[in-house]
Amino acid sequence: MSSPTPRTRHRLARRARIGRSVIATVAAGAVAGLIATAPGAAATPTTLEAPDIPIANVKAHLTEFQSIANANGGNRAHGRPGYKASIDYIKGKLDAAGFTTTVQQFTYNGATGYNLIADWPGGDANQVVFAGAHLDSVSSGPGINDNGSGSAGILETALAVSRANLKPAKHLRFGWWGAEELGLVGSKHYVNNLPSAERSKISGYLNFDMIGSPNPGYFVYDDDPEIEKVFKDWFAGKNVPTEIETEGDGRSDHASFKNVGIRVGGLFTGASRTMSSAQAQKWGGTAGQAFDPCYHRSCDTSSNISDTAMDRNSDAIAHAIWTLGSAGTTPEPDSVFENTADVSIPDNGAAVTSPVEVTGRTGNAPATLKVAVDIKHTWRGDLVVDLLAPDGTAYRLKNSSGSDSADNVITSYTTDASSEVANGTWKLRVQDVAAQDTGHLDSWKLSF
Incomplete structure (x- = not known):
């Protein structure tokens, strides 16, 4: 007979020295850990924290806007094919993410214009938090900062709402406006055709027009104290000083909402005005140069963007949507399967x-999909555990380990499954990859 392997000797010694007090301690710890991680546990009322908006995702949208302009005469202006292609791109993203989208048509200068409205299901329909940006460019260029930047920032924030399966107290709405460059035409059309009862349901409209200027300032609209404070507090928390926005006051789509009595706010990084020495010292820019030297020019391309400003402002948008839409609310209980x-x-x-x-x-x-597993096994180090998405993609939850000699796997894992469609057949896959020990999967559940 051969001598016991080191693994067998380790198991025998381990099991021989387990006394009742140790068993009791382990059991108590396991119960405590299970309670601490149990999906669906009641949440303490809190302001929900917004996710970080990936700058790579935002820039991918800007790259798409540039490609659309390149393929359509170099611009995305009202009445031009590049504008309609931009609408179609955004609509496709939002439809796939679970938004209810509406395309509103209007006519200006003999050409058809389009607004795109996207509503996230749920929330109090009598309290609407609305974020918007104009999507059209001038005819002389692709308009990547003006205003692909604002359009991309709110698009990626909307997609983040979907990834998080956000359940805000207030209803969330996003809008992309046409023909802004010709006099706020699209947003005026939307507001003028909105019944007064529907206007009264909008608790705040947030406007984002040029938020990635290459020589950026950090300007906050001062129209409404509550909205202004949300943005100022966020930037203060990042040690980024702000100033009150004055250059674009009344020149962008927030004016259409403000003029009918709706509270407004927003962000701006500057256009044709020149950065002062004091501002350059404050923000690290170039004094004596315009905030955007390519404003309304053909050089307003995807290279005409400050990644830092775009990243900061996109995160600030998400913070405002999460704060104004969900502040002080308790998340709904998890849906458990x-x-x-x-x-x-x-x-x-x-x-x-x-x-x-x-x-x-x-x-x-969601990006924080919770997977709770209960596996009874006499040597959990033998086990490899994967979550399989409906399309077959595997997400590793647990690797095998020869040194992990405890019994059972009773725990919760969190995995980023935000690239997967939620509905469908998900599977837990378990494999024992070493000899001598046995067990069974007792139960498992997904919590959304």
Whole structure:
């Protein structure tokens, strides 16, 4: 007979020295850990924290706007094919993310214009938090800072709402306006055709026009104290000084809403005005140069963007949407999808799976998808555990480890599944990759 392997000797010694007091301690710790991570536990009322908006995602939208302009005569102006292609691009993204979208048509200068409105399901329909940006460029250039920047910032914020499956207290709405460059035509059309009862439901309109200027200032609209404070507090927390916006006052789409009594706010990084020495010292820019030297010119391309300003302002937009839409609310309980059927796990054998059918969700799975597992096994280090998305993509939850000699896997994992459609058949896959120990999958659940 051969001598016991080191792993076997370790197991025998371990099991021999486990006394009742140790068992009790381990059991108590396991229960405490399970309670601490249990999906669906009641949440303390709090202001929900906004996610960081990936600058790479925002820049990808700007790159798409540039490509659209390149393919359509160099611009995305009202009445030109580049503008309609921009509308179609954004609408496709929002439709896939679970928004309800509406394209509103109007006519100006003999050409058809378009506004795009996107509503996120849920929230109090009598309290609407509305973020908007104009999507058109001037005819002389692609308009990437003016105003691909604001359009991309609110688009990626809207997609972040979907990824988080946000359940705000207030209803969230996003808008992209046409023919702003010709006199706020699209936003005026929207507001003028909105019944007064619907206007009264808009608790605040946030405007974002030029938020990535290459020599940026950080300007905040001062029209409404509450909205202004949300933005100023965010920038103060990042040690970024701000100034009151004056250059574009009344020259962008917030004026259409303000003129009918709707509270407004927003952000701006400057256009044709020149940065002062004091501002350059404050913000690290170039004194004596325009905030955007390519304002309304053909050089307003994807290279005419400050990544730092674009990143900061996109995060500030998300902060405002989360704060104004959800401040002081308690998140709704998680939606839980569970399979409690036992599945035997063969010793050193093939992988086994257990399915869960997810229905009734909109858009993609969250970036913080919770996976709670209860696996009974005499040596958990043998186990490899994966979550399989409906399209078959595997998300590794647990690797095997020869040194992990404890029993059972009773815990919760969090994984970023935001690239996956939520509805469909998800599976937990478990495999025992070493000999001598056995077990079974007792239950598992997904919490959205």
